[in-house]
Amino acid sequence: MHEDRLRYAPLAEKVTSAENAARLIRDGMTIGMSGFTRAGEAKAVPMALAERARSEPIKITLITGASLGNDLDKTMAEAHLLSRRIPFQSDPALRRAINAGEVMFVDQHLSETVEMLRTRQLGPIDVAVIEAVAITEQGGIVPTTSVGNSASFAILAEKVIVEINLSQPVALEGLHDIYIPTHRPHREPIPVVAPQSRIGLPFIPVDPDKIAAIVFTQKLDSSSTVLPPDAETAAIAGHLTEFFLNEVKKGRLTNRLQPLQAGIGTIANAVLHGFIETPFHNLTMYSEVLQDSTFDLFDAGKLDFASGSSITLSADKYREVLPRLPHYKPRLILRPQEISNHPEVVRRLGIIGINTALEFDIYGNVNSTHVGGTHMMNGIGGSGDFARNGYMSVFVTKSIAKGGAISSVVPMVSHVDHNEHDVDVLVTEIGLADLRGLAPRERARAILANCVHPAYREPLADYHRRALARGGHTPHIIEEALSWHAALRATGRMPTAVSTEATG
Amino acid sequence: MHEDRLRYAPLAEKVTSAENAARLIRDGMTIGMSGFTRAGEAKAVPMALAERARSEPIKITLITGASLGNDLDKTMAEAHLLSRRIPFQSDPALRRAINAGEVMFVDQHLSETVEMLRTRQLGPIDVAVIEAVAITEQGGIVPTTSVGNSASFAILAEKVIVEINLSQPVALEGLHDIYIPTHRPHREPIPVVAPQSRIGLPFIPVDPDKIAAIVFTQKLDSSSTVLPPDAETAAIAGHLTEFFLNEVKKGRLTNRLQPLQAGIGTIANAVLHGFIETPFHNLTMYSEVLQDSTFDLFDAGKLDFASGSSITLSADKYREVLPRLPHYKPRLILRPQEISNHPEVVRRLGIIGINTALEFDIYGNVNSTHVGGTHMMNGIGGSGDFARNGYMSVFVTKSIAKGGAISSVVPMVSHVDHNEHDVDVLVTEIGLADLRGLAPRERARAILANCVHPAYREPLADYHRRALARGGHTPHIIEEALSWHAALRATGRMPTAVSTEATG
CATH class of the missing domain: 3.40.1080.10 (Glutaconate Coenzyme A-transferase)
Known part of the structure; x- marks a missing residue:
């Protein structure tokens, strides 16, 4: 049998x-x-x-x-x-x-x-x-x-x-x-x-x-729950592409970039998908999970090789890829997650890590796991293996959530998974902040100018101005630093200067 | 010439x-x-x-x-x-x-x-x-x-x-x-x-x-400002020794332990010095800075080899060691800090990292750099290279500061340099919390039971009890999480239930 x-x-x-x-x-x-x-x-x-x-x-x-x-x-x-x-x-x-x-x-x-x-x-x-x-x-x-x-x-x-x-x-x-x-x-x-x-x-x-x-x-794997790219994820992909093009222009990267890692989920998948419409070529991935975008990039002739620890596809992609597995196989490896995420290999290869933030603060600390600072979503996963040890650490998120009731950029994150030392680039659909080589006060200026939804820009800038008056390397008004989360808990929304309906 | x-x-x-x-x-x-x-x-x-x-x-x-x-x-x-x-x-x-x-x-x-x-x-x-x-x-x-x-x-x-x-x-x-x-x-x-x-x-x-x-x-190096061991640093060393002895008894470590890294400063230096009076032997160091304790351990016949990126000694030790350098030289290497701290090597060798915390919270997040969440002390240094990638990450601190006006254990740290994922063991002069394999609620129990100064134990336990009532993976009262720092700023002290004069 x-x-x-x-x-x-x-x-x-x-x-x-x-x-x-x-x-x-x-x-x-x-x-x-x-x-x-x-x-x-x-x-x-x-x-x-x-x-x-x-x-x-x-x-x-x-x-x-x-x-x-x-x-x-x-x-x-x-x-x-x-x-x-x-x-x-x-x-x-x-x-x-x-x-x-x-x-x-x-x-x-x-x-x-x-x-x-x-x-x-x-x-x-x-x-x-x-x-x-x-x-x-x-x-x-x-x-x-x-x-x-x-x-x-x-x-x-x-x-x-x-x-x-x-x-x-x-x-x-x-x-x-x-x-x-x-x-x-x-x-x-x-x-x-x-x-x-x-x-x-x-x-x-x-x-x-x-x-x-x-x-x-006999039972099949579940298909992934990744949503297709939308206007915001396309904008995020666009900002990141423009940034990488500029890095190529400055001679810091070639059009092959560095081996790419992308966290699981809709936004990271959409960002990789966005590379189809770019001049980048002969790309490689050294990632954890290989999602739909990996095979989209193969099919577009953009990707030379992908190493991961799993293959997780949407139902449609699953039906498309499985029969053609022998076609993709010479360009794929699945490894133990210890090796796919190993600090030694991540640093040696110089990986560009692209992971999703739940929220980040004006100094670029990232919360990937805790809603309201207390309630677990999924877990840190491999993002910390890549963000600490790679060539460059990018975090992406939409600038608002829950129809604008929540700003993804806050005065101080309610939980820290990735501190400012591990966060090089932040991207929302609004824009991109390149934080490399910047001190916290400069990081705040870049984030406020580039990443914040218009509805939250003024209240956040106002917080930062008042914090600056108190001084410090990383200025905060400590009594008020988590007040946006407290307001969300009490009223169901974070404080906007103007109605998000009007601007968002 | x-x-x-x-x-x-x-x-x-x-x-x-x-x-x-x-x-x-x-x-x-x-x-x-x-x-x-x-x-x-x-x-x-x-x-x-x-x-x-x-x-x-x-x-x-x-x-x-x-x-x-x-x-x-x-x-x-x-x-x-x-x-x-x-x-x-x-x-x-x-x-x-x-x-x-x-x-x-x-x-x-x-x-x-x-x-x-x-x-x-x-x-x-x-x-x-x-x-x-x-x-x-x-x-x-x-x-x-x-x-x-x-x-x-x-x-x-x-x-x-x-x-x-x-x-x-x-x-x-x-x-x-x-x-x-x-x-x-x-x-x-x-x-x-x-x-x-x-x-x-x-x-x-x-x-x-x-x-x-x-x-x-012609000018000499400055001598280090490390203070000699005192009763509290000796107690910290004692707790850590007992812990390691127990790890040896359980067969997880041998009496050679693993290569040791110790952060700069009085407490980490005192902890290493404390290993003189232990059954551990044939130790090695793979660290950044080699301090007085490195040479004390050599002289005590405890240490086989030390790799670092610098040698920084007290004035007395300097006078003692420099003329005898040829004696120590076969057992010493100085490397670029990129190599002494390299994620690849830190993980491969399985380093035990011992670093100093400014404060930590009931869930084991560590602040190493920011006084009051805003004002820089020194910087994260190499602690993050070792804490993320090593075999085990230990953080040490005295349980109180400023004569008891400040508790080193707080509801929520005002700045995160090392999050709970990177913190395995916490030690104060009060005791040691082994956090490996524990969820946040369990981490809090271990920390509250072992690390907190008696003057702050009840207010901290009270915060935790009330936070638990709100639920969550990492329960917090978000409006109150930084209130100890706010109180310190407003009144010059954190909230004690009883006078620290009576207990400290």
Whole structure:
């Protein structure tokens, strides 16, 4: 049965149902599951486990690559299965449980989780549950549409459950490059010197004796929820293109730019998509998630190579790309997220990181995660790996939210994920602020002049003027610094000088 | 004249006075000067330049390794010579000028500055002024007690002024390891695989034709201002030792720990000094500045090797160490700060970073730089290079300041240099909070239970209780989050439940 997918004969006896496999997981365990940005997650076992949790007291610590698809985080959260969740999520139901203090969420830089597991600062992993295209002749696990933390989970776990997904095309095999850094204190350099560097194996090497159960599944990945480009995201892409063209003109960059990273989501995807209509060419990506725009850029002849940790596409793009996978394959690599986001490689390659801000302040500190300073959206993800260590760190956002009730530019951010040291360029649909080499007072001038929605420009400039009168390297009126967030909480809107209806 | 120090004969004609050399520097130029944590700075030319600035309108952008000694930053600031200062400083007079908005201070991660210069995102450097022990037979520059950014300054500058300091011992020669990463997009891995890895040259290679002036000087480095350990710093060291012993017991670390980095200053120095009385042995350091404690640990037989970017000692220690330099030399390397702080090497070696916080909040966000959220102290320095990328990130501080008027633990920090993702362990003299693998609500419990001064424990717990009632992943009362800083500003103290006189 499915010998093309399960090629190591002694493991045939481990084939079982999702329900049986899920019985290997017991209350209190730490479970490592595949899945990164709604791609390649184990699908059947977590569902069976959630079902069990409805009638049996069972709580687990769940560690993944990043977010899961197929409403898995929702289903597990609603079954009260999760006591702890690491290192990223993006599900509204789970988010509610996190913000209610029911699930302890540990929001980590995506490159860090397996370092902590390997040094036993986290874990140990009791059971790993990994989605696979196939198990090789040697018993190696071939991942599907993501690598994430799957390789280290499987290697470090006591037991491994493999979900062989028959709907995931076998053409995925050969796409993955599994490399695990050697142990400290004798770690050697990671030999990635270009996005196209192949340094590892096309499968996850595990002791086949650890594979305790194999489940066949059929369910597809969820498609991404990315929205198509709109006027504002097109304007953001336009400002950034103009900026890069100017960098080329000044001789700081070539038309090949530097390897690109783009965070997940509508705006970053739209920005990359915008590069189709530019003179840039022979681009490369060294990113986490490869979205629709990656394949748009391939098709437009703009992109030479893309390295990522997952492929997450919209429903339409999925239907388009999957049958043509062999066509794209020579130009694609999927790596462990530790390698896709590794500080060593990010600095060496000189990556341009483009990530989304929830809000930023007049000095260029960025909040990527906390609504109102308190409520978690998704998590910091890999943005911190790239923003701190890359060649240039760009953050993008629309200048207003909620129909103008919220300004994305505020006097002081209510939570800091990326401080001013890590933020080089800020872009909204209004314009772009190049903050490189500027002191905070100069950063404020650039941001106020370029990024703020007209409805909020005067109140923000007024705050800054009054703060300047108090002095300091980073002038603030400390009693008033978070008053915009307080007003939003109290009245449902931030303070505008004039009605946003009139100007926005 | 001084052929042992100036060994490349054609350069003899370039010997001149500091005043003459300083004439190479003109209004509006960007100058790169040697100097890192009060060690190895050029001394005569900046003084001559400051003197000139008193009678002539001249402003420069000054980029260094880090802070300068010999009141140079003070003298230059008071002469109104500096329009822009990058990337670190620690001088009260310069700090006043920065906080008054007279000097634009660009506070950078110390590993980043030369990356930005090399890619022309900063600069160009018009003139480099480098202190040297000697100029070699090939015209190479041998630095003195620091490397800092000197190598890249000299390589990138149009003209180089060398100050040969006859008071700096020739025994320093051979200590330095000058390595410059290759150009992107063809950068190779940096081959440092252990603190003792030698990968470069013992001198800065420059085209001798660029050396435009040579000045002989005599002035010594300033001694460090580090205070001796006291009861509180001893308690901090004690908590951290106990923690590490427990990590060893759990099998996560060996008695050799991991390579250690310690930030500049009294507390970090005292913590390292405290390792003398522990079972830890065969330790190594991979740090920025090597302070008194490095040599105390060598003398105690605890330390095998120390790699840094500078040596900065107290007056007594200086007198003790300098004559015995040949004794220590086989166990020392001084590197460019780009390499001592490089994300690639910091992650590869798995460094334990120990840095000082100005304040931290109940969720473990750290402010290292801004008094009251507005006024710059020194700068972020290298703490961000190590905290983001290392094996473990420890921040230390005393639990109160200003005789108890200020709590170092606050509801929300007034400025974020290190967010919760980068802060693993917090230590005050009260105790230690191990935050690894904890969600914000759990972090708050650990911090409240272990780190807070008794005088502030109840008001802080009260804030947290009331914040919890509002919910959220990171509960806050946004209107009140910065009220402790506002109270300090208004009344000169933060709110205690009981008098600090009674408890502190």
